[in-house]
Amino acid sequence: MSITHLLILLVVVVLIFGTKKLRNIGGDLGGAVRDFKKGLDGGEEAPKPTDPNASLRADPPPAGPTQTQNQHDTTEPK
Template sequence: MGSFSIWHWVVVLLIVVLVFGTKKLKNIGQDLGGAVKGFKEGMKDGSEGDNPAAPAQAGQVAHQDSAAKTTIDVEAKQKS
């Protein structure tokens, strides 16, 4: 199994267009483009608002009081 030639990719593209249709593919492309644009804007906004004196850790809860009310602390014991 070597690399695929250009004709293999043309056939695959033709099958994808026949299965999904051009309208659905256009909508998927627009949704994907919007998601990438939103991600880039979010990364840009996030880097501007960072405070180097107090870096946040990944997964850290900002409001500890509200998290403490909804979290149940349990301990697993092993059966003997």
């Protein structure tokens, strides 16, 4: 396969997918290869969040039962 064939193939691929889509595919493929190499090296550490303020925006814990709820006394007076 000559260089001319490769250039024609490249032009056809760019026309079909577009440069933006090819850039995204390249970035995704690079990230996958990077993660694969980390896995082979035994890098079992948790992935770091991309947003440093992510832990500050964590959802608050759900509220427990409120103290203002009326509780009915089921015992009969004697």
